Amino acid sequence: MRSEIEKQIAELERYAESEAVREEIERLRQQLAAGRDGFQPTGPATDAWDRVLLARHPQRPYTLDYISALFTEFTELHGDRRFGDDGAIVGGLARFEGRPVMVVGHQKGRDTKQKLLRNFGMPNPEGYRKAMRLMHLAAKFRLPIVTFVDTPGAYPGIGAEERGQAEAIALNLREMPKLRTPVVVVIHGEGGSGGALAIAVGDRVLMLENAIYSVISPESCSSILWRDWDHKQEAARILKLTAQDLQGFGIIDEVIPEPPGGAHNDLGQTAASIRLRLSAALNELSRLPLEELLKQRYERLRRLATFVEESGHRAAG
Amino acid sequence: MAWFHKNKQPLEPPKEKRVQTEGLWVKCGACRRILWKKDLEANLLCCPRCGHHFKMSARARLEMLFDHGRYVEHDAHLASSDPLQFRDTKSYRDRLRRAEKATGLKDALITGEGLLAGKPAIICAMEFDFIGGSMGAVVGEKIARAIDRCLAQRHPLVIVSCSGGARMMEGAISLMQMAKISAGLARLDEAQRPYISVLSDPTTGGVSASFAMLGDLNIAEPGALIGFAGPRVIEQTIRQKLPEGFQRAEFLLAHGMLDAIVPRKELKAYLARTLNLLGAWDS
Numbered sequence: 001m002r003s004e005i006e007k008q009i010a011e012l013e014r015y016a017e018s019e020a021v022r023e024e025i026e027r028l029r030q031q032l033a034a035g036r037d038g039f040q041p042t043g044p045a046t047d048a049w050d051r052v053l054l055a056r057h058p059q060r061p062y063t064l065d066y067i068s069a070l071f072t073e074f075t076e077l078h079g080d081r082r083f084g085d086d087g088a089i090v091g092g093l094a095r096f097e098g099r100p101v102m103v104v105g106h107q108k109g110r111d112t113k114q115k116l117l118r119n120f121g122m123p124n125p126e127g128y129r130k131a132m133r134l135m136h137l138a139a140k141f142r143l144p145i146v147t148f149v150d151t152p153g154a155y156p157g158i159g160a161e162e163r164g165q166a167e168a169i170a171l172n173l174r175e176m177p178k179l180r181t182p183v184v185v186v187i188h189g190e191g192g193s194g195g196a197l198a199i200a201v202g203d204r205v206l207m208l209e210n211a212i213y214s215v216i217s218p219e220s221c222s223s224i225l226w227r228d229w230d231h232k233q234e235a236a237r238i239l240k241l242t243a244q245d246l247q248g249f250g251i252i253d254e255v256i257p258e259p260p261g262g263a264h265n266d267l268g269q270t271a272a273s274i275r276l277r278l279s280a281a282l283n284e285l286s287r288l289p290l291e292e293l294l295k296q297r298y299e300r301l302r303r304l305a306t307f308v309e310e311s312g313h314r315a316a317g
Numbered sequence: 318m319a320w321f322h323k324n325k326q327p328l329e330p331p332k333e334k335r336v337q338t339e340g341l342w343v344k345c346g347a348c349r350r351i352l353w354k355k356d357l358e359a360n361l362l363c364c365p366r367c368g369h370h371f372k373m374s375a376r377a378r379l380e381m382l383f384d385h386g387r388y389v390e391h392d393a394h395l396a397s398s399d400p401l402q403f404r405d406t407k408s409y410r411d412r413l414r415r416a417e418k419a420t421g422l423k424d425a426l427i428t429g430e431g432l433l434a435g436k437p438a439i440i441c442a443m444e445f446d447f448i449g450g451s452m453g454a455v456v457g458e459k460i461a462r463a464i465d466r467c468l469a470q471r472h473p474l475v476i477v478s479c480s481g482g483a484r485m486m487e488g489a490i491s492l493m494q495m496a497k498i499s500a501g502l503a504r505l506d507e508a509q510r511p512y513i514s515v516l517s518d519p520t521t522g523g524v525s526a527s528f529a530m531l532g533d534l535n536i537a538e539p540g541a542l543i544g545f546a547g548p549r550v551i552e553q554t555i556r557q558k559l560p561e562g563f564q565r566a567e568f569l570l571a572h573g574m575l576d577a578i579v580p581r582k583e584l585k586a587y588l589a590r591t592l593n594l595l596g597a598w599d600s
Contacts, residue, residue, distance in 0.1 A: 022556055154526075156546030156554050161564060164574050165545035166525035173499035174506065174531050193483075193492060194526045194545070201496045215483045215492040215523070220550075224485065225405040239488050240401050249400065251489050301500045302461060304493040306400040306454045310423065 086127030105148030154195030457494025482522015
């Protein structure tokens with residue numbers, strides 16, 4: 001296993017001039033240093049940092065793995081019709097338990113070549129625009145939408161900024177609440193901030209037991225608050241990024257259990273657990289009148305309000 | 318050769334010099350000239366020499382935009398409940414208390430209702446001095462309520478952004494405010510009520526990736542830093558120096574992300590004119 005990581009590093013170093021690769025090398029080196037190659041918890045993961053490692057586990061199933069396990073007739077659709085086809089976002093028509101649906105998700109790569117093709121699962125604006133195009137297409141033909149979330153975040157690069165990363169994400173956030181079809185979100189790996197949220201606004205949000213969802217990575221949080229990466233484990237804890245925490249806040253609706261040791265130990269069993277909840281959610285949502293569906297989608301977001309109303313109303317001017 | 322060896326003690330670093338005129342003079346961040354603060358304030362916090370736009374507090378912003386500086390503030394009593402019980406080197410509650418003391422605000426945004434060139438409008442202004450203008454549940458709720466008011470009273474909405482993004486100390490709850498506000502703006506959009514987003518320096522992260530980029534018009538102040546990722550994060554990722562002017566308002570205008578760059582002096586007139594042209598006050 002150790003040599004496997006070293007091999008990956010050596011391979012990546014050949015691409016080291018290309019963007020994002022250096023970060024991946026750094027991450028692998030840290031994994032190596034921490035002796036955490038192919039991290040295997042002995043019991044159920046309880047610490048938030050263990051879940052971070054499981055969510056990023058190199059063998060963890062990716063979106064296309066779940067697509068082939070859960071859907072039939074998957075027909076991939078490409079491109080945003082504006083700029084390009086982003087490999088970090090996949091999507092297409094498919095059939096789920098006999099009914100046609102639209103599937104959209106982040107895609108990470110398994111080997112070095114795939115990682116570069118998928119840009120480590122970090123979409124550029126054209127990825128979000130492709131996702132939105134497919135979702136609009138789905139709404140037009142009344143196909144339910146299933147999204148799969150697994151990204152370290154939207155890509156922070158020069159081209160991404162030039163082509164309007166912020167605008168691309170923002171537009172999805174405004175359009176998804178309006179989609180006139182049921183939307184079910186499955187967060188199965190890393191839910192990296194706005195880059196995850198941009199395809200994660202829906203009627204039901206399901207989350208795998210060891211997936212994470214956060215406004216910032218534990219590493220970045222640590223470097224902002226402590227000015228180093230050494231506090232990432234503590235940062236993971238205080239950010240409350242586990243499925244259990246988020247269910248408590250009402251941010252996600254259901255926690256989907258994983259097989260012992262994590263999803264990668266048994267893709268079939270994990271997919272079966274997802275199928276069960278996905279099927280129930282889609283059945284429930286398809287029974288709702290459209291206006292009611294949209295109203296509930298909005299109210300679900302509107303309820304995400306945690307504040308206190310302090311006395312002493314002050315009028316100015 | 319003893320004269321080579323100085324026996325003197327190392328020089329004491331000079332004690333911090335306290336300039337008595339502190340508070341009266343400020344240095345322009347762009348042209349480095351020393352400016353008399355009164356001159357600067359009389360010029361809407363724009364350098365009289367080079368035109369550099371200084372950050373403006375939320376209060377000053379609303380006073381500048383509303384007629385005679387008069388407006389009614391809404392939802393001023395909303396405050397963060399520290400939902401994560403967040404504590405790093407300091408507790409989030411301490412940070413909140415300090416920010417409140419420094420700004421006199423309970424969170425990083427003020428909603429005002431008043432007259433803009435004689436016509437009713439709702440304007441939200443963000444306060445950078447409150448934890449970097451970051452967006453948590455309070456900012457989210459205040460904007461959601463401002464949108465509700467615009468829908469109910471058919472007023473146009475203006476939001477002046479000045480923020481580093483989502484507030485880390487409220488975790489995924491702050492992330493969700495992006496979705497919540499954007500869903501509200503979708504309603505405003507469908508009701509055809511005009512919304513103008515004014516991006517001031519800086520507008521980045523979760524704020525730019527939600528409501529700040531969703532205006533019917535997106536306009537920015539000259540020189541404002543606007544982007545999704547902060548420049549430092551991009552530099553660390555790609556290991557390159559960023560080009561001069563990258564992510565400045567002028568760069569965004571050139572890349573088609575903004576409708577216009579509007580100097581502060583012209584902002585009020587610009588808002589009044591464009592809202593009028595959009596039919597914001599037609600009955």
